[in-house]
Amino acid sequence: MAGLHIKNAFVIDPLSGVKGEIMDISIRDGKIVEDAPPGAEIIDAAGCLTLPGGIDSHSHVCGTKVNFGRYMSPEDMRAGRTARKGVMHVTSGYSVPTTFGNSYRYSTMGYTTILEGAMAPLEARHTHEEFTATPHQDMLANTLFDGNWSIMEAVKEKDDKRAAAVVAWTLSAVKGFAIKLTNPGGTEAWGWGEDMSSIHDQVPNFGVTPAEIISTMIRANELLHLPHSVHLHCNNLGVPGNYRTTLETIDLVPDLNKDRQSLYLTHAQFHSYGGTTWRDICSKSEEIARAVNNKPQVVMDMGQILFGRTTTMTADGPMEFKLYMLHHNKWSNHDVELETGSGIIPVYYGRKSLVNCVMWSIGLELALLTKNPWQCLLSTDSPNGAPFVKYPEIIALLMSRKFRDSERKMIDPRTEHLVPLFALDREMDWYEIAVMTRAAQAKALGITRIGKGQLSPGAEADVAIYPLRPDEIDPSADYQQVMAGFSRTLFTIKRGRVVARDGVVVVEGANSTIWTKANVPPAYDMGADPEFTRKFEQYYTVRMSNYPVQDVYLPRGVRIETEASL
Amino acid sequence: MKIEDVVCSFCGCLCDDLVVEVDGKKVVNVENGCTLANEKFMGDHRLETPIRRTGNGWEKISYEEAIAETAAILLDADRPLLYGWSGTFGEAQSVGVHLAEILGAVIDNTSTVCHGPSILAIQEVGHPGCTLGQVRNRADVVVYWGANPIDAHPRHMSRYTTYCDGFFLKDAFKDRKVIVVDVRETESSNVADEFVRVNPGGDYAVLSALRAIVRGKRDIIPPNVEGVSREQLFRVADICIAAKFGAIFFGLGLTMSPGKNKNIRNAIELTQELSRHTKFTISPMRGHWNVYGSNEVFTWITGYPYAVDFARGIAFYNPGETTSVDILRRGECDACLVVASDPGAHFPRACAEHLARIPTVQIDPHVNVTTHLARIQIPVGVAGIDAEGTAYRMDGVPLRTRRLYKGDYPDDQEVLRKIYEIVREAKG
Numbered sequence: 001m002a003g004l005h006i007k008n009a010f011v012i013d014p015l016s017g018v019k020g021e022i023m024d025i026s027i028r029d030g031k032i033v034e035d036a037p038p039g040a041e042i043i044d045a046a047g048c049l050t051l052p053g054g055i056d057s058h059s060h061v062c063g064t065k066v067n068f069g070r071y072m073s074p075e076d077m078r079a080g081r082t083a084r085k086g087v088m089h090v091t092s093g094y095s096v097p098t099t100f101g102n103s104y105r106y107s108t109m110g111y112t113t114i115l116e117g118a119m120a121p122l123e124a125r126h127t128h129e130e131f132t133a134t135p136h137q138d139m140l141a142n143t144l145f146d147g148n149w150s151i152m153e154a155v156k157e158k159d160d161k162r163a164a165a166v167v168a169w170t171l172s173a174v175k176g177f178a179i180k181l182t183n184p185g186g187t188e189a190w191g192w193g194e195d196m197s198s199i200h201d202q203v204p205n206f207g208v209t210p211a212e213i214i215s216t217m218i219r220a221n222e223l224l225h226l227p228h229s230v231h232l233h234c235n236n237l238g239v240p241g242n243y244r245t246t247l248e249t250i251d252l253v254p255d256l257n258k259d260r261q262s263l264y265l266t267h268a269q270f271h272s273y274g275g276t277t278w279r280d281i282c283s284k285s286e287e288i289a290r291a292v293n294n295k296p297q298v299v300m301d302m303g304q305i306l307f308g309r310t311t312t313m314t315a316d317g318p319m320e321f322k323l324y325m326l327h328h329n330k331w332s333n334h335d336v337e338l339e340t341g342s343g344i345i346p347v348y349y350g351r352k353s354l355v356n357c358v359m360w361s362i363g364l365e366l367a368l369l370t371k372n373p374w375q376c377l378l379s380t381d382s383p384n385g386a387p388f389v390k391y392p393e394i395i396a397l398l399m400s401r402k403f404r405d406s407e408r409k410m411i412d413p414r415t416e417h418l419v420p421l422f423a424l425d426r427e428m429d430w431y432e433i434a435v436m437t438r439a440a441q442a443k444a445l446g447i448t449r450i451g452k453g454q455l456s457p458g459a460e461a462d463v464a465i466y467p468l469r470p471d472e473i474d475p476s477a478d479y480q481q482v483m484a485g486f487s488r489t490l491f492t493i494k495r496g497r498v499v500a501r502d503g504v505v506v507v508e509g510a511n512s513t514i515w516t517k518a519n520v521p522p523a524y525d526m527g528a529d530p531e532f533t534r535k536f537e538q539y540y541t542v543r544m545s546n547y548p549v550q551d552v553y554l555p556r557g558v559r560i561e562t563e564a565s566l
Numbered sequence: 567m568k569i570e571d572v573v574c575s576f577c578g579c580l581c582d583d584l585v586v587e588v589d590g591k592k593v594v595n596v597e598n599g600c601t602l603a604n605e606k607f608m609g610d611h612r613l614e615t616p617i618r619r620t621g622n623g624w625e626k627i628s629y630e631e632a633i634a635e636t637a638a639i640l641l642d643a644d645r646p647l648l649y650g651w652s653g654t655f656g657e658a659q660s661v662g663v664h665l666a667e668i669l670g671a672v673i674d675n676t677s678t679v680c681h682g683p684s685i686l687a688i689q690e691v692g693h694p695g696c697t698l699g700q701v702r703n704r705a706d707v708v709v710y711w712g713a714n715p716i717d718a719h720p721r722h723m724s725r726y727t728t729y730c731d732g733f734f735l736k737d738a739f740k741d742r743k744v745i746v747v748d749v750r751e752t753e754s755s756n757v758a759d760e761f762v763r764v765n766p767g768g769d770y771a772v773l774s775a776l777r778a779i780v781r782g783k784r785d786i787i788p789p790n791v792e793g794v795s796r797e798q799l800f801r802v803a804d805i806c807i808a809a810k811f812g813a814i815f816f817g818l819g820l821t822m823s824p825g826k827n828k829n830i831r832n833a834i835e836l837t838q839e840l841s842r843h844t845k846f847t848i849s850p851m852r853g854h855w856n857v858y859g860s861n862e863v864f865t866w867i868t869g870y871p872y873a874v875d876f877a878r879g880i881a882f883y884n885p886g887e888t889t890s891v892d893i894l895r896r897g898e899c900d901a902c903l904v905v906a907s908d909p910g911a912h913f914p915r916a917c918a919e920h921l922a923r924i925p926t927v928q929i930d931p932h933v934n935v936t937t938h939l940a941r942i943q944i945p946v947g948v949a950g951i952d953a954e955g956t957a958y959r960m961d962g963v964p965l966r967t968r969r970l971y972k973g974d975y976p977d978d979q980e981v982l983r984k985i986y987e988i989v990r991e992a993k994g
Contacts, residue, residue: 070865077869083879092869099866125964193845330692337699541699543571546582
């Protein structure tokens with residue numbers, strides 16, 4: 001493979017300590033190298049912002065519930081259509097685009113790696129099929145354990161090692177990447193139409209609490225030495241007053257890993273509400289940010305909402321039912337035996353809704369109040385807060401107080417009495433944005449070890465060049481230009497190949513799926529464990545031998561192996 | 567050779583516990599299967615080679631010839647229709663969608679004459695459902711509405727509902743109440759605790775009455791609603807409200823009877839109403855083993871579960887216009903590729919007549935009614951027997967059907983890929 005030589009690039013590469021220098025980047029055989037091979041194609045970046053490929057550490061793009069979001073929403077499919085053109089397939093959808101739609105739109109924004117936020121193990125094969133049809137990004141799957149019966153039994157027996165063994169078997173069987181807990185315990189309770197209202201409630205029939213599940217899984221995760229930490233969607237999502245649950249959860253977190261956080265709190269905005277009802281909801285971003293500032297072992301992502309139409313989808317079935325009771329719009333639910341649940345409803349976030357304006361403020365506040373940008377990553381929990389195509393708007397809001405002030409005039413005027421946002425002066429710089437959109441994701445996911453999120457020699461040659469000259473632009477004033485620039489790269493380079501150029505995808509993709517295999521001693525092989533196999537015999541509706549995802553579903557699988565301490 | 571845990575590619579139950587004995591290129595015994603499964607695996611009478619219609623009969627042709635002619639027919643067409651897909655695996659369906667995309671064709675699956683109206687209802691009000699194991703382990707009330715599982719999905723009751731012990735039901739047959747709603751007695755209604763006999767076409771009114779009762783409006787219910795007494799309606803509603811976990815399964819008796827998608831919408835809204843009181847779910851009894859897979863594959867590639875028209879370049883969906891029956895009925899379609907289904911047997915006569923007038927190519931292992939309308943038929947391996955790929959169970963659980971022996975036929979994906987390559991070459 002011939003190489004690439006990018007010259008005159010304005011590089012920000014936080015993981016390598018590069019904070020904005022004009023330099024050259026050389027690429028050969030899909031990797032960053034010291035010197036480009038002779039005959040390498042030359043790209044003149046002409047001083048434009050050049051970053052490692054974007055990484056989304058929490059997005060819903062592939063799998064059973066995502067596809068059901070498309071299936072039930074022809075109105076959303078009609079809202080974003082493109083015809084077949086060159087190598088690009090037809091795409092449909094605005095908030096829940098088709099797989100190619102997701103892939104092309106992410107690619108033209110410079111994103112090269114995406115973590116699917118929630119995969120039910122039983123339905124993993126579906127997620128992997130859609131991964132293959134999302135060809136321009138390397139994919140990872142958070143694997144749901146929130147209502148897993150074998151896990152809850154291990155928690156009840158206070159057996160961290162057994163919990164770890166169940167995780168190891170399952171991740172390996174379903175080719176998952178990390179542990180995801182969505183409303184732990186709540187999804188099992190929802191099997192009876194119930195929910196958890198605090199982390200100390202008992203899960204019906206299982207005699208464990210969400211707090212115990214979370215604590216056990218944090219320890220089990222470290223026993224397995226998994227690259228990522230436990231990835232948690234806290235209990236009580238979207239409930240006024242839920243910031244207390246979130247603070248209690250943060251209090252549970254020990255510091256167990258020197259290389260990264262011990263807990264990843266996802267879409268924190270949805271978990272930072274004060275008040276007691278929708279009538280007196282207010283922002284508690286200061287409390288949450290303070291707690292995170294005091295706990296380096298916790299990393300969160302924003303879960304920003306933006307105004308407009310979108311679709312909410314989550315494994316948190318009971319929460320979606322509450323939303324349905326609020327909106328009376330269409331509602332889908334899909335509980336998964338012995339494992340988890342899910343729900344979907346469409347929503348509209350309006351500038352005239354005080355509640356929505358408070359939510360909008362909270363997400364931005366969390367980012368602006370978190371001192372260390374490595375601890376608060378940019379996300380919308382796409383498409384829950386907004387579809388990912390709106391990320392550039394968030395970047396512009398974070399970089400420009402002027403933009404925030406102009407938005408202030410458009411929203412419900414009562415908002416400013418309920419939120420601290422408009423008192424915050426902070427304007428983020430290019431470096432902080434680079435951290436919040438790729439470097440911190442790579443670190444939090446633990447994938448720097450496979451060369452993600454950086455541009456130093458040996459790294460994966462995933463590069464995004466944006467039509468933005470940091471030397472010439474004042475993002476505080478030129479926020480429209482910032483937004484436009486981050487919406488469309490000049491070049492997106494994936495594994496050393498130019499895949500998108502000026503908003504057009506130019507080659508057929510060939511992505512990888514990254515998964516983890518923790519090797520455990522034979523005594524902890526759940527495949528041979530009588531109690532574990534009995535679950536399949538008696539309670540699952542598929543045979544154990546038909547459960548694992550075959551290798552054929554991962555044409556370019558990348559396995560990260562670890563040796564468990566069991 | 568005995569092979570265990572075989573996935574059955576007959577109905578939407580996708581039972582995966584069959585034990586199949588293979589001798590060379592023949593299945594000689596099936597254990598655990600229902601009569602339908604046994605027939606599928608054992609009574610496999612294949613077409614031997616591709617065939618082409620001559621004046622009065624058929625001639626055998628090679629695969630290369632059949633594939634080249636099929637591609638030529640599709641390339642020559644102004645309004646090609648690619649129909650079927652429910653009897654093949656996902657990977658082949660995926661090639662089919664891309665073939666339609668490059669041709670600017672209409673692609674549609676058997677939902678169009680099956681659970682299409684259920685999909686329209688789901689697109690209006692959503693779908694509170696679950697995997698079948700949730701029902702197995704939890705449901706103390708099961709309702710079959712317009713469905714006769716004992717005949718159509720013979721192991722549904724024993725694997726997933728009535729007769730199947732679950733984690734929270736140690737003696738399921740005693741602990742579960744079964745309600746069957748139908749217009750006539752069936753094998754299934756005979757085993758019901760409560761059989762609700764509805765006048766033909768009366769489902770919508772009965773569903774509305776139940777919704778009213780669940781909402782606390784008993785006083786407005788007349789003595790008799792479409793053949794069902796007020797007392798029985800109260801009784802059924804009370805059973806549902808008192809359930810810890812209720813599961814409704816509906817079949818074509820509800821989907822395709824007068825009211826169609828509005829029946830399903832009403833049933834879903836009854837489920838949503840019941841969800842305010844207790845746990846309730848609803849699920850369609852999908853027929854073909856991988857019809858749900860065709861909906862899934864179509865959706866992630868095009869955004870729509872069936873009836874997708876690529877004529878405008880974009881994916882366009884408008885059931886009633888872009889559905890196969892309507893396109894054929896209007897005489898609009900000028901070539902048809904049928905894959906893994908039998909529209910000759912299931913479509914209205916006028917549509918079948920149009921299929922006979924235009925060049926119709928069928929890719930299917932077996933001779934069926936559509937063969938008699940077709941110009942060319944290309945036999946392929948059978949997924950789950952001598953071909954393999956992904957299938958989606960009626961509840962969305964994806965399973966991989968397996969190849970039990972290496973046969974002599976190419977599979978659907980291989981044949982479609984070759985057609986696709988010729989078309990792509992021609993289209994540039």
